[in-house]
Amino acid sequence: MLAASSVYAPAAARSNVVTAAKKRCATARLAVARRDTSARAGANEDVSSSVDVDESVARVDNEEAKAVGDATEDVNSALGDLISSPLFYVTFGVAGGVFLVKQLGENASFLLSAAPVVLLTAISKTEFGANLVKNIEDKRPVLEAEKAKKERERAEARAKSPYYGADRAKFLPFDGYEFPEHLDGSLCGDVGFDPLGLGRDAENMEKYRELELLHARWAMLGVVGVAVPEMLDRTGVADLGEPVWWKVGAAKMNSDIALDYLGMGGFHIAGGSGIAIIAACQLVLMGGPEYARYVGIESLIPVGVYLPGDINYPGGAPFDPFKMSDDAEEFEKQKVMEIKHGRLAMIAMLGCFAQALATKQGPIENVASLFN
Numbered sequence: 001m002l003a004a005s006s007v008y009a010p011a012a013a014r015s016n017v018v019t020a021a022k023k024r025c026a027t028a029r030l031a032v033a034r035r036d037t038s039a040r041a042g043a044n045e046d047v048s049s050s051v052d053v054d055e056s057v058a059r060v061d062n063e064e065a066k067a068v069g070d071a072t073e074d075v076n077s078a079l080g081d082l083i084s085s086p087l088f089y090v091t092f093g094v095a096g097g098v099f100l101v102k103q104l105g106e107n108a109s110f111l112l113s114a115a116p117v118v119l120l121t122a123i124s125k126t127e128f129g130a131n132l133v134k135n136i137e138d139k140r141p142v143l144e145a146e147k148a149k150k151e152r153e154r155a156e157a158r159a160k161s162p163y164y165g166a167d168r169a170k171f172l173p174f175d176g177y178e179f180p181e182h183l184d185g186s187l188c189g190d191v192g193f194d195p196l197g198l199g200r201d202a203e204n205m206e207k208y209r210e211l212e213l214l215h216a217r218w219a220m221l222g223v224v225g226v227a228v229p230e231m232l233d234r235t236g237v238a239d240l241g242e243p244v245w246w247k248v249g250a251a252k253m254n255s256d257i258a259l260d261y262l263g264m265g266g267f268h269i270a271g272g273s274g275i276a277i278i279a280a281c282q283l284v285l286m287g288g289p290e291y292a293r294y295v296g297i298e299s300l301i302p303v304g305v306y307l308p309g310d311i312n313y314p315g316g317a318p319f320d321p322f323k324m325s326d327d328a329e330e331f332e333k334q335k336v337m338e339i340k341h342g343r344l345a346m347i348a349m350l351g352c353f354a355q356a357l358a359t360k361q362g363p364i365e366n367v368a369s370l371f372n
Contacts, residue, residue: 117284124302132304139306147308153328161329163188163336188332189339213312216342219349226352230364244362245352 123129136143158164164185171191179192182200187209199205226245233243242251292299297307297314309315313335315325325331352363359366 117287120300120303129302129304133302136301136304136306143306143308150308150325150328154332157328157332158186161332163333164190188335189343210312213339213342216339216346219345220342223345223348223352226349227363230362234364234368244365246356246362 123132162168166185168185169191170179171193180194180197180199182202182205183190183192183194187205198208229240229245230243232238233240242248293311297309297311300307300318305316305318307314307316307319309319309325313319313325324334355361355363355366361369
């Protein structure tokens with residue numbers, strides 16, 4: 001029901017835009033026909049004037065078809081970007097999640113976790129989805145040319161950047177150390193550190209970089225997820241039931257505590273569900289994105305989304321809605337900043353593990369104890 005309503009809503013929006021375009025073009029057609037007929041009658045022309053009128057109408061018909069096609073294409077492109085955007089699912093998760101839990105009970109969390117995959121799959125099987133794919137294929141030559149242009153600009157930005165190349169900053173500042181030859185400064189965050197020689201093979205290097213970015217991004221999210229709930233609870237902003245990250249699982253198994261998302265009553269992220277339901281939700285939530293990552297960045301084309309980047313930096317409206325990567329120099333700088341912050345986050349997460357094991361406390365409590 002949820003997926004079906006989401007599919008028909010874009011179709012209705014598209015229909016409204018197309019209808020408006022048709023009305024505008026029909027008005028234009030009638031105006032041209034009347035103008036041309038009046039002109040011919042005033043000049044006392046013969047029957048051939050009707051042929052001229054037909055040609056005028058045909059010209060406007062062509063303009064109508066083009067206008068309708070452009071309107072449909074614009075709507076398809078915008079809706080395709082919307083339904084595949086992570087921001088859409090964050091918004092839907094809060095609004096739709098509260099509604100589902102209230103209507104279907106706490107076990108609706110499983111339906112909520114499956115909604116993104118079901119929605120995208122349902123859209124790809126419809127006529128609307130077929131039109132989205134056709135739009136992408138029609139635009140592909142232009143999109144590929146834009147992609148190639150951006151790649152050239154980024155290569156030039158890397159050549160001028162102090163973060164890349166032979167003159168970049170390295171992890172050992174003194175002379176005499178022989179840096180690995182396979183670390184030539186072409187990758188963001190390359191400081192010449194590979195004591196085990198794991199990146200000697202180019203294929204392994206590509207795989208390890210993908211895995212490093214993946215773990216770095218999860219670690220940055222993980223550190224925030226570990227620290228923020230405890231901070232909100234300690235400051236009295238929200239009552240989260242059990243704010244300490246490593247105690248949540250035990251609290252869930254050993255009590256009937258309801259774990260509210262951001263303290264919002266009625267939106268239970270786990271609620272009264274058992275461990276099996278929570279594990280199933282995790283499987284669905286992680287399985288969809290991981291499958292898409294395995295298939296490649298073209299996995300969103302069935303819903304009309306073309307991603308101009310690569311597997312590590314896909315770009316496009318879903319992953320770069322504010323077009324921050326349009327500036328080549330800034331994009332290359334942000335890549336370096338991301339991997340540096342990600343490495344710090346991985347170390348920070350390891351510290352959270354160690355402190356939890358040693359002190360049996362959360363990270364915020366550990367920090368607060370320094371000032372007591």
